[in-house]
Amino acid sequence: TPTTEPGAVAFFDLPRGQTVCTGAQNSPGGGAVLSVLGSSLVDVGDVYLRTHGLPPSTLCLGLVGSLSGFTPNPGGSAGNLCLAGELGRFVGQAGPSTSDGRFSIGVNVAALPLSSGVTPIASDELWTFQTWYRDQSPTGPTSNFSSSVAARFD
Numbered sequence: 001t002p003t004t005e006p007g008a009v010a011f012f013d014l015p016r017g018q019t020v021c022t023g024a025q026n027s028p029g030g031g032a033v034l035s036v037l038g039s040s041l042v043d044v045g046d047v048y049l050r051t052h053g054l055p056p057s058t059l060c061l062g063l064v065g066s067l068s069g070f071t072p073n074p075g076g077s078a079g080n081l082c083l084a085g086e087l088g089r090f091v092g093q094a095g096p097s098t099s100d101g102r103f104s105i106g107v108n109v110a111a112l113p114l115s116s117g118v119t120p121i122a123s124d125e126l127w128t129f130q131t132w133y134r135d136q137s138p139t140g141p142t143s144n145f146s147s148s149v150a151a152r153f154d
Contacts, residue, residue, distance in 0.1 A: 017151030020068045020128060024079035024144060027055050027136040028101060031079075032146035034131050038107075040154045042121050047107040049090075051097075051131040051146045060103040060133045062090035064112055068128045068150050078137055082148035083128050088114040103131060109153070126152045 023031030032054045038047035049062050069084025090113060093105040107129075109121040121127060131146040 017129075017149040020148045020150050021070060021080060021082040023053070023146045026053070026078065026133075026144050028053065032101075032131060032133065032144065034129060034146040034149050036129055036149045036151045040152065042109055042123055042153050045109045047109055047151075048104060049107060049129055049131065050102070050104045051133075052102045054097040054101040054103055054131075054133055054146075055135055056099045056101050057096050058134045059094065060097050060131055061094040062105045062107075063130045063132055064088045064090070064107075064114070065128045065130075066114075068148065075143070077143045077145065078135055079143070079145035081130070081145055083130055086114050086116060088112055089132075097133065103133070121153050123154055124152070126150055 017036045023033060025031055030053045032051050035050045037050055054060065063083055065083025065085050065087050067085030068082060071081040074081045090105055097103045111118045112121060128148055128150040130148040133144055135142050135144040
């Protein structure tokens with residue numbers, strides 16, 4: 001954890017990127033919102049995905065794509081996948097949301113888990129992030145997606 005002066009914001013709490021699409025309505029009533037936090041400097045390597053507005057204690061998984069996209073209701077999901085190009089999943093960090101509907105993971109910028117293998121983020125690359133999660137619908141269990149954020153790295 002970096003040290004900062006009293007009252008200053010730590011660099012890992014600075015929002016990164018731009019929201020590409022919003023999360024669809026979920027069982028708590030809103031849409032899940034993803035924030036990409038951290039330094040844009042690849043050499044610093046401190047990037048975090050934080051999602052709020054999730055159902056409590058539900059399985060969550062961070063996703064990454066080399067491009068932004070839009071696939072409505074993939075596989076019967078209640079939400080929309082807003083990633084395209086080469087995709088990856090942060091499987092090793094999958095886990096439950098907290099009792100107040102939050103989920104956070106760190107991103108290893110030296111080792112993005114893509115379908116083609118582990119890939120480092122290079123300077124001047126744009127990557128899009130999103131969170132997948134289990135949800136409930138009036139007809140039973142389903143899955144959903146948070147908003148997505150595209151972040152450029154220096």
